[in-house]
Amino acid sequence: MPSWAASTTSTNGLLEANRILAPFNYTTLADLVLSLVEAERLGRLRERLAGLKAPAVLLVDEIGYLPVTPGGANLFFQLVNARYERASTILTSNKSFKDWGSVFGNAVVAATLLDRLLHHCHIVTIKGNSYRLCHYTGLALPDDPPPPPRRGRPRKAPLQEVPERPLG
Numbered sequence: 414m415p416s417w418a419a420s421t422t423s424t425n426g427l428l429e430a431n432r433i434l435a436p437f438n439y440t441t442l443a444d445l446v447l448s449l450v451e452a453e454r455l456g457r458l459r460e461r462l463a464g465l466k467a468p469a470v471l472l473v474d475e476i477g478y479l480p481v482t483p484g485g486a487n488l489f490f491q492l493v494n495a496r497y498e499r500a501s502t503i504l505t506s507n508k509s510f511k512d513w514g515s516v517f518g519n520a521v522v523a524a525t526l527l528d529r530l531l532h533h534c535h536i537v538t539i540k541g542n543s544y545r546l547c548h549y550t551g552l553a554l555p556d557d558p559p560p561p562p563r564r565g566r567p568r569k570a571p572l573q574e575v576p577e578r579p580l581g
Contacts, residue, residue, distance in 0.1 A: 437470035445473060445492075446485035453488065466495045470503060477508030477516045486517035490526050497529045504530065 440448075445465075452461035465471060481489065496502050506516075510527055514520035 436468050437472060438465065438468040439472045439474065441475040441478070442473050442481065442489070443475065443479045446481055446489055449488035449492065450482075450485055458488070458491075462492055462495050465492055466500065468500065470501045471496065472503045472505075474505045476504055476506035477512065480515070481517050483518045483522070486519055486522045486526075489517075490522055490529075493526055493529050498533070502530070 449458065449461060452458045493502065508516055510531075513523035513527065517523045517526065
């Protein structure tokens with residue numbers, strides 16, 4: 414059984430759809446960065462980037478699961494930039510975009526990545542427990558708590574414009 418077969422429900426659905434519709438490549442971010450670092454070390458980065466640029470769809474899973482080294486973040490940006498407006502890239506993450514600076518070890522690299530990734534994109538937000546935790550109600554994470562009540566003076570109501578009335 415391939416290693417990707419045990420992935421999440423959403424990823425499995427994407428994999429199945431892409432298997433039918435278009436050539437694709439699946440990897441985790443950690444494995445992808447390791448392969449790019451190794452290719453750079455061997456002087457074969459250009460060939461590795463070309464191979465990853467070729468599939469119609471590249472699915473990168475587990476962004477934020479492990480931190481990325483600054484050099485790895487730059488290599489990942491090179492890949493994203495090479496695929497930008499040429500091929501589809503699907504990313505899965507349990508981190509919000511505001512946390513990507515810590516994931517990639519550099520807020521500037523994260524912002525540059527997001528600049529390329531969010532242009533022409535569709536964002537699908539899935540809230541709740543994973544399908545694995547749903548079977549174990551005692552282990553399931555609670556829903557987000559409601560925000561705490563606001564303290565201090567109540568906010569002033571915004572001023573409303575009064576329509577002008579003709580004189581006379």
